[in-house]
Amino acid sequence: MNSLELLQHELNRRAFLGRTARGLGGLALASLLDPRLLRGETPPATDGPWPGVARPLHFPPRAKRAIWLYMAGGPSHLETFDPKPRLAELHGQPMPKSFTEGQQVAQLQGQELKCFAPQFAFQRCGQSGQQISTQFPQLGRIADDICIVRSMHTDQINHDTAHTVMNTGSSIAGRPSMGSWLLYGLGSESEDLPGFVVLISSGGGQDQPVAQRQWHSGFLPSRFQGVHFRSTGEAVSYLANPPGVGDSGQRRVIDAVNRLNALQRDRIHDPEIATRISQYEMAFRMQTSVPELMDLSQEPDHILDLYGTRGADGSFAANCLLARRMAERGVRFIQLYHRGWDHHGGIKKGIEIVSSHVDRGCAALLTDLKQRGMLEDTLVIWGGEFGRTPMAQGDGRDHHIKGFSMWLAGAGIKPGMTYGATDELGYNAVENPVHVNDLHATALRLFGIDHLRLTYRFQGRDFRLTDIAGRVVGDILA
Numbered sequence: 001m002n003s004l005e006l007l008q009h010e011l012n013r014r015a016f017l018g019r020t021a022r023g024l025g026g027l028a029l030a031s032l033l034d035p036r037l038l039r040g041e042t043p044p045a046t047d048g049p050w051p052g053v054a055r056p057l058h059f060p061p062r063a064k065r066a067i068w069l070y071m072a073g074g075p076s077h078l079e080t081f082d083p084k085p086r087l088a089e090l091h092g093q094p095m096p097k098s099f100t101e102g103q104q105v106a107q108l109q110g111q112e113l114k115c116f117a118p119q120f121a122f123q124r125c126g127q128s129g130q131q132i133s134t135q136f137p138q139l140g141r142i143a144d145d146i147c148i149v150r151s152m153h154t155d156q157i158n159h160d161t162a163h164t165v166m167n168t169g170s171s172i173a174g175r176p177s178m179g180s181w182l183l184y185g186l187g188s189e190s191e192d193l194p195g196f197v198v199l200i201s202s203g204g205g206q207d208q209p210v211a212q213r214q215w216h217s218g219f220l221p222s223r224f225q226g227v228h229f230r231s232t233g234e235a236v237s238y239l240a241n242p243p244g245v246g247d248s249g250q251r252r253v254i255d256a257v258n259r260l261n262a263l264q265r266d267r268i269h270d271p272e273i274a275t276r277i278s279q280y281e282m283a284f285r286m287q288t289s290v291p292e293l294m295d296l297s298q299e300p301d302h303i304l305d306l307y308g309t310r311g312a313d314g315s316f317a318a319n320c321l322l323a324r325r326m327a328e329r330g331v332r333f334i335q336l337y338h339r340g341w342d343h344h345g346g347i348k349k350g351i352e353i354v355s356s357h358v359d360r361g362c363a364a365l366l367t368d369l370k371q372r373g374m375l376e377d378t379l380v381i382w383g384g385e386f387g388r389t390p391m392a393q394g395d396g397r398d399h400h401i402k403g404f405s406m407w408l409a410g411a412g413i414k415p416g417m418t419y420g421a422t423d424e425l426g427y428n429a430v431e432n433p434v435h436v437n438d439l440h441a442t443a444l445r446l447f448g449i450d451h452l453r454l455t456y457r458f459q460g461r462d463f464r465l466t467d468i469a470g471r472v473v474g475d476i477l478a
Contacts, residue, residue, distance in 0.1 A: 050195075050223065052187035054449050061448030062412030063379040064189070066182065067323050067334045069362055070166075073159070073208050073341030076388035076397055077405035078426050079351045082150050083122035083131050086424040087390050091117035095391050099427045106157050106399035107344065108391060115425065116392035119348040128416030135355040138363035144416040145366055145375070146382075146409045147476050151420025151429035154386055154401045154436050159208050159342070162385035162401070167214045169440050169465050176218035176456075178440060179333035181465045183224040185454045186447060189330030192289035194227040196333045197326055199319040201231065204340030204354025215335060219458040221271045226335065231322065232314040235290050293325055307364040317361035324368050327378055341384055345396035366409055379411040379446055381439075390425045403429035406439070412446050414478045434473055441470035442477070 078084055095113040122131045125143035132140045132148075139146070156162040161171045168175040176184070179196040188195025198215045215226030229235045265273035296304070296311035299321070304310055309318040316338045323334045338358055343350040362382060369375040387404025388397030403422035409415065421431035441451040444465065451470050455462040 050187040052185050054185040057448035058450040059448045063446040064377040065327050066379040069382040070337045071341045071384040072210050072337045072339045074386045075341045075384045078118045079120050080133050081148050081405040084426045088117040090115040108398045113391040130418050136359045138359045142363050142366050146407045147413045148407045148418045150405045151433045152404050152406050153429045157399050157401050163214050165436050166385045170467050174218050176220045177215050179226050180217040180220050180224040182333050184220050188332045192285035193331050196226040198226045198228045198335045199231050200337045201316040202339040203357045205350040206342040207339040208342045210337050231319050235294050308360050316358050320361035320365040343396045345394045347396045375410040380409040382407045390427055412478050414476050419476050437466045437470035438473050440465050442473045445472045
């Protein structure tokens with residue numbers, strides 16, 4: 001090989017190695033910035049409506065949207081959906097130590113633990129014969145449409161952390177909520193309303209606070225967090241144009257701001273800038289869509305009578321009607337918190353009041369969805385962060401995490417069935433126990449998502465809604 005051939009050989013080898021190294025480095029960097037690039041996927045567009053990353057879906061979907069009727073404070077399963085005649089027989093007697101010894105309690109530490117009878121009778125309802133407390137006559141009329149799960153259990157015994165588990169699947173703050181995961185995975189079908197909306201009502205008991213982090217997007221981009229709407233007064237603050245500014249002027253301002261934001265986004269590739277652009281656009285469209293949404297004057301009288309409200313009164317029933325209207329408009333995840341279920345004392349009177357706040361609205365919502373043909377693809381979930389103890393706390397009940405009840409309806413849930421059971425005193429979930437992670441896995445399955453495959457890489461780890469647990473409860477799926 002002469003000197004010229006040797007030089008050409010060395011140059012080609014060096015060029016090959018250099019270009020290969022740079023190419024592998026670029027692939028590595030791209031995979032860190034967006035793992036979909038290495039897998040050959042096309043990342044969703046950052047401007048305009050978010051299309052979702054779970055494309056194609058892992059399973060045929062049954063649900064298009066979810067409405068979570070969140071009973072904040074910890075509703076007692078023993079006064080709602082889980083009758084315990086044996087507990088009634090032992091009323092006032094010491095709670096058997098075989099149930100409670102070494103078990104975690106919230107406020108009854110060191111006290112004598114006595115059995116406390118269910119405060120209301122139960123009756124069999126509908127053709128299914130499901131047993132429901134007499135305090136919920138309207139829900140009793142739709143018993144054949146719901147699936148009662150009596151074997152729920154969770155990890156955290158205090159309100160705030162238990163809310164965090166129920167919403168995010170983990171007790172560690174900073175994880176995305178279920179609504180945020182759904183938006184990330186599926187996107188929203190609404191172009192002029194947020195894909196995740198929260199409404200709050202109260203009444204019937206001690207109103208434990210509900211922190212905004214319960215509907216936060218955590219480490220997901222902030223475009224996926226929930227938006228809190230007020231059900232009285234102005235639904236969203238600062239949405240209206242300031243005096244002297246019309247729609248055309250506002251449009252010009254938003255266009256100019258978005259062009260500047262786009263320049264910065266293209267320079268530093270920060271996803272939060274893309275969020276800012278999309279949220280400016282959403283806010284502009286909401287100036288028209290939100291007033292129309294909140295205006296119930298076009299609802300016929302028979303619908304208003306069904307819910308028992310004319311709207312704009314801040315009631316749970318009015319929020320249920322708004323939830324149906326949001327569902328019609330393509331909102332993906334709607335969460336209605338009712339604060340009033342924390343009954344450490346006076347539980348009999350408290351549940352008499354709180355049931356009067358929520359019973360009619362829940363039944364009206366399911367009836368309304370069903371008659372519109374929407375229940376078949378709307379997942380409805382009812383429940384709180386935990387249950388209440390079979391032991392007395394004066395004339396109330398303490399927090400309880402070992403066994404409690406929730407119900408689900410619509411979107412592929414088997415109707416008219418009771419699933420799982422607690423023991424004879426309502427302490428432990430003993431038959432077909434369902435953890436919160438299992439609830440989340442099952443909900444995602446109904447949306448066509450494998451909970452093991454909807455992940456987001458953060459700080460070197462792939463996170464998911466069900467964390468390192470979760471199983472689909474196939475027995476309750478139609």
